[in-house]
Amino acid sequence: MATLRETATAYEAPQTLNIADLEKVPIDDLNVSEAEGINADGEVFKYKFVTLDGKDYRVPNSVIEEIQTIIKLKPTVKNVKVKKSGSGLGTRYKVEALD
Numbered sequence: 001m002a003t004l005r006e007t008a009t010a011y012e013a014p015q016t017l018n019i020a021d022l023e024k025v026p027i028d029d030l031n032v033s034e035a036e037g038i039n040a041d042g043e044v045f046k047y048k049f050v051t052l053d054g055k056d057y058r059v060p061n062s063v064i065e066e067i068q069t070i071i072k073l074k075p076t077v078k079n080v081k082v083k084k085s086g087s088g089l090g091t092r093y094k095v096e097a098l099d
Contacts, residue, residue, distance in 0.1 A: 015056075016035075016037075016047075016049055016056045016057070016058050017055055017056065017057045017058070018057060018058050018084060019050065019057045019058065019059045019060075019063060019082050020082040020083060020084035020093065021057065022052065022057060022082070023081070024079045024080070024081055024098055025050075025079060025080050025081070025082060026078060026079050027067060027071075027077065027078065027079065027080060028078060030050040030051075030052060031050065031051075032048050032049070032050055032059060032064075033048070033049055033050070033051070034046055034047070034048050034049075035047060035049060035056075047059075047060075048060075048061070048064070060091075060093060062092075062093050063082055063093050063095055066093065066094070066095035067080060067095055070095060070096075070097050074097050077097045077098075077099070078098075078099055079097075079098040079099055080095050080096060080097055080098060081095070081096050081098055082094070082095050083095075083096070
């Protein structure tokens, strides 16, 4: 049995990472789920995420739209890379096909 100190030291708060944190994203192997969160104003919002190696990665709608465009141009694409720039409301995502 662990002490409260040991438990607190080992504790990691659950967090949702961003899909741009991944080196490559396999588009055929990841299932998209939806969850709800609460913003700083206390309002509920919905977001999409994928789970890879036990970690959740948020997938913005703009990324899904760009992947849709890539698939239309290159139907055989298997992996993409998502690049993120900016922060907050100014965040922008760029998606490129890897293979």
